[in-house]
Amino acid sequence: MAAAPVQTSMGNPRTQQPVLESAVAVTSVFQPGKLAVEVISVDHNSQPTPPIPVLIAAPKDPGTYPVAMLLHGFFLQNRFYEQLLKHVASFGFVMVAPQFHNSLIPSPNGDADDIDATAKVTDWLAEGLPSVLPAGVEADLSKLALAGHSRGGHTAFSLALGHADTTLGFSALIGLDPVAGTGRSSQLAPAILTYEPASFDVAMPVLVIGTGLGDEKENALVPPCAPDGVNHTEFYDECKAPCYHLVAKDYGHLDMLDDDAPKLVTCLCKEGNSCKGVMRRTVAGIMVAFLKAVMGEEDADLNAILRDPGLAPTTLDPVEYRLA
Structure with a gap:
């Protein structure tokens, strides 16, 4: 990873430090990149067959690109993230989004089935990706990131913490408004939150992106979708440096989902009043900046955002990070 900036924050006195000495004035990561992208559905008809269906967004231009897996949230579909996947892929990443089995009935195994399925998809990548990527496009699996949204964030962190084995190692971990249960006393199994600072035994850079409205109820009949005590704040607090929280x-x-995600699903969570496209570009842009820094040794975009969060399309607050 290239040289990282000095720690800074907004609205959080316990993490305030002098800002980095220099950074570029602007960043282009919040707009789509220059590479054309192809979206590929891979299911039981493909050989070698993936353990579960996957959706891939990959650059069309020949080259060798890092890989990132994105795990969807509870009762969601991988295709609801297509715009997010395409945005990140357009900057030179192969994005892989598995499709887990969806059921509103809680599994007696907690999150174990999805953790195991993610491990199996990870093991499939080395043989499976070459058979489905566009001609001339190769995956650099020595640079492999793992990301997850909502419950998928819990799945991603659980796998990174060793709750299943994989033949490949991960270079970076991302939680997109991760959720670990319905409350502090009712964590989803495996219960990975310890409520001890820097307790996650994860030897890689970590990015946690949160939402300001995730812990608010949409109405009196449904609980918050990202409750206090099991949401992004606690995930970040338990990360070891280097870690980032925006x-x-x-x-x-x-x-952050596509506009055509069913209203029956999205209405269950508190929504912002502004354009969802702004949120998608914000999340995707931060992901791109982070991945470029930790896997491509290009940290100018990440430094710029950390120094001047106003570069993002929407308000980022707090912005904090720990490097040591």
Whole structure:
């Protein structure tokens, strides 16, 4: 990873430090990148067959690109993240989004089935990706990131913490408004939150993106989608350095999904009042800046955002990070 900036924050006195000495004035990561992208559905008809269906967004231009897996949230579909996947892929990343089995009935195994399925998809990548990527496009699996949204964030962190084995190692971990249960006393199994600072035994850089409205109720009949005590704040607090925490203050838990995600699903969570496209570009842009820094040794975009969060399309507050 390239040289990282000095720690800084907004609205959080316990993490305030002098800002980095220099940074670029602007960043282009909040607009789509220059590479054309192809979206590929891979299911039981493909050989080698993935353990579960996956949706891939990959650059069309020949080259070798890092890989990132994005795990969807509870009762969601991987295709609801297509715009997010395409945005990140357009900067030179192969994005892989597995589709887990969806059921509103809680599994007696907690999150174990999805953790195991993610591990199996990870093991499939080395053989499976070459058979489905565009001609001339190769995946650099020595640079492999793991990301997850909502419950998928819990799945991603659980796998990174060793709750299943994989043949490949991960270079970076991302939680997109991760959620670990319905409350501090009712964590989803495995209960990975310890409520001890820097307790996660994860030897890689970590990015946590939160939402300002995720812990608010949409109405009196449904609980918050990202409750206090099991949401992005606690995930970040339990990360070891280097770790980053940026919160989209005016947006809700599902506002990063595509506009055609069913209203029956998105109405369950508190929504922001502004354009969802702004939220998607914000989340995707932060992901791109982070991935470029930790896997491509290009930290100018990440430094710029950390120094001047106003570069983002929406308000980021707080913005904090720990490097040591």
